[in-house]
Amino acid sequence: MKKNKSTFVKLLKRIKKHSFFIILSLIMAAVTVATTLYVPILVGRGIDCIIGVDNVDFAKIVNILIRIGIFVGITALSQWLMNICNNRITYEVTRDIRNEAIEKIQVLPLKYIDGHSYGEIVSRVIADVDQFADGLLMGFTQFFTGVMTILGTLIFMITINAKITLAVVVITPLSFLVASFIAKKTFSMFKLQSETRGEQTALIDEMIGGQKVVKAYGYEDEAVRKFDEINERLQKYSLKAIFFSSITNPSTRFVNSLVYASVAIVGAFSAINGINGVSAGITVGQLSSFLSYANQYTKPFNEISGVVTELQNAIACAARIFELIEEDPEIPDAKDAKVIDEVDGTVELNDVCFSYVPDKKLIENFNLHVKKGQRIAIVGPTGCGKTTVINLLMRFYDVNSGSIDVSGTDIRQMTRKSLRQGFGMVLQETWLKSGTIRENIVMGKPDATEEEIIAAAKAAHSYGFIKRMSNGFDTVIGEDGGSLSQGQKQLLCITRIMLAKPPMLILDEATSSIDTRTEIKIQNAFAKLMEGRTSFIVAHRLSTIQSADVILVMKDGHIIEQGNHEELLAKNGFYHKLYYSQFDTAAQN
Template sequence: MKKDSQKTSSQTVKKVIIRIKKYWVFLILSIIMATITVASSLYVPILVGNAIDYIIGPSNVNFRLIAQILAEIGVVIGITALSQWIMNICNNKITYHVTRDIRDEAIEKIEHLPLKYIDGHSYGEIVSRVIADVDQFADGLLMGFTQFFSGVMTILGTLGFMLSINVKITLVVVLITPVSFFVASFIAKRTYKMFKLQSETRGEQTALIDEMIGGQKVVSAYCHEEEAVRQFDEINDRLQKYSLNAIFFSSITNPSTRFVNSLVYAGVAVTGAISAIYGRLTVGQLSCFLSYANQYTKPFNEISGVITELQNAIACASRVFELIEEEPEAAEISNAVNLENVDGRVDLNDVEFSYVPDKKLIEDFNLHVKKGQKIAIVGPTGCGKTTIINLLMRFYDVNSGSIDVSGVDIRELTRRSLRAGYGMVLQDTWLKSGTIRENIIMGRPDATDEEIIEAAKAAHSHGFIKRLPNGYDTVIGEDGGSLSQGQKQLLCITRVMLCHPPMLILDEATSSIDTRTEIKIQNAFNKLMEGRTSFIVAHRLSTIQSADVILVMKDGHIIEQGNHEELLAKNGFYKKLYESQFAQ
């Protein structure tokens, strides 16, 4: 397990480095500025040591040379500040460009993920990866650039300067240094696992909160509040445990390295003092050495903190990369063609499909739809009605068999052109944050005001839209905001009315609309469906009595087929469904 986490961590670091390479100009400039910052800050102790050596004794101070040195120190400090400022700008550029790119990759991958991934993961957990985890990664990466490079260069620079002053004392420093590396490495290996668990549990908590807030009415209606709080408390307790463990290991890093650093400083002080007594070192050089010892040990404290943040950042980044590297939906074939001149013929040939490999859903399904036919699909819950719609739209691919549109296998068509050939209204409405107009024109951004109003009147949504504060320019929140479920469904119907697609899919499209409006909508749909192939999924059989063909499904099979009168005459399953809704 330990090897696996180390392997995952190193792989994540490689992926981050690949993305940083894109901004190599900022990276090189940052390293140059870090080098100048370190070199100039390390040059200051030498100047201070020289100034001390010019204080020879009482009434024997060379003020002229000391003034020159102080002026030189001022210039060096100015150079240090400027180079550090430029370095920080470069680090910010790298960090936020990389995190922007990672978020872009994540969103683009979500757009190309197969529907089964979205169906199999909670929305809150996915959101947590794209938002919270990337933010944590950005914090760690920024700290890494700001302190890690300059810290390493400071360590190397101070060693170089100390070697130029006194080799023996420098050896004391070098011999104690590995202890600090060992301590930091020992703690870092245990910290990554804790931060990974913390990040995963945070995503689980976000998912639960998203579910509970999204379904608050249902939670309250079924008095589920206590159970929801209990679930939250359980996750929150785990998050507290993992967070405390992560913070414990990360918090002991700094004191541990400080202890080792104090040993280094004490070793330099004792060895340097003895050398000064025997005249092998001046007081100014000893002062310089002590300053270097302090500067040498300081980066270890900073790097130990950086390592902790980097472990957290890497843990978060690995979760984001897991999302980015998920298998996308099956690629289109290289010579995929656009669906053009749609004649409305749809053929399902020997189709087999299942969501779970060992649990068959649709078997040996055959259907041949002629141009302009209205095909209604009815049957009990779970029989495969909506699954047929998913297959027609190629949200899922068939396990075997084929689906042809206008005589072409849909796997040979581009998904974009296939889906553009359908107008779809689902039972579950979806509206985005924006104006009413923006929601209606999603399928036809170039539509004129006259066309929008005509579609709204046909869908019987024009009346309530005009009563809104700003009419078609009224801004609505996520998923329709304060609009009723029926009004939201009318807007979705208006969206389809505007597009005039060659084929229609209506999945319980009028389930949230009152009976009087439903009759008007049915009349509008009948007009819209004239000459268009239409697939209608319905539970209310009153809405599909005029269909050309009614498919009665059960357990993934078509058990009856015909028009309304023919199916009633068969005295089979359809008649039982019909009588259950219209019993006297």
């Protein structure tokens, strides 16, 4: 319950920004309730005008009907304005929350993204916010008017007959007790429902994204089995949540029916006594108004019980969204962080230690000194830390101890933006955004001219297939390259780096999906691009790094050999084994 209250407080802080529309909504709600509740009084007076034989005051009835029409019109107008205000508040709050969520994702450390499935994060930002919006809208629309209706009917009933009103008030707390008891049960179920829905979205995202692999390995049945298991749990939690929430309304209706019956019985006796002259009772018209008020008084309890159910669901969803928004961001740039506009290409790693998991060591006491313009190749078996070194250089992760200096400055004392602008990356895993081919190519240099774009495409050998496409550089491609082949996608990523021409390069299996003939051409283009630029090359195919100035051979997070291609072969060590395992298996024996 503490978490529930905390979430509600956070929500109120965000709603407070829209105080103008909240006040206007409250005013319109008050007008709606006041005019709605005044109509039964007019109806009661009209009934009193037709009680008795030959005692119908038509002139008065017409006047009452005109007034009823006016007040109904005012009610309709105020309710329309109130709904506009409520919609605006709801959708501006949800817009702000989604913006906060997306902004937080941009500054979250990569370890958070790596530690959560993409589908689960998407579920929080999309599905949970939608559920939250539905509950919030119902809360604004029905909660305010419901509370005001209850207060308003009590005031109007007291003016008619205080004793009958007392009977109504005495029974009312039962409705609150019933609703409160059931609300506690529903929150936990809605929370489990929301979490399981996120799990389901994550599985769907994973299976659709890897559909080719799923089919290739005949994983369909296992995927369906996992989905069915999650779906069964979602069904169980949803049914329980719906069951508890659905008994709220009938339970409160039962209590409210007791209120209505009490008013009818007490009011009827009072009216009879008044007619017989036994006591100063109420008129039949007043009894009619009282019964109308009793019905209007109890109706909000049914609506509020429904609102409470929706709010339980909304708060459960909001809690998950706020968990994401309140995650610790990556360590911010130091207040005195430097903006390095130009880097000279020198890189030093001094006694660097790093591990993704505290109790599982990966890189220990790593030292490396790179001069300007050197080509550094990093090779080694899978899991030895090659890509981790790249992550540390780009400061996607911070070192546990030691330091990394670029151009003589510790990268923790540089702004991340200026550090990353100094590097250009081509990774084995390509990434292209939805948009035109041109928009994807110019990401690193938005002000590039047409001539520069064409020159970069020709250097990367992507110009040929781009010109064959329907609209050339203005061809729109879908998410992650759409229907482009893996090789074409990688060529576009290489074109992007050829255009940007950053002072330092990182090539992580940059030509892994390209045919051998095109790869040789691109390697020549890369050779020209790397002239005078510090370059880090991660490769499994050792044929691609023979011309590197320095080859680092890594194993278990340590540099075990270092030198150029000829020197390492002459040592007849681990690199010698790696090299000949690819080119001459017999040479190992």
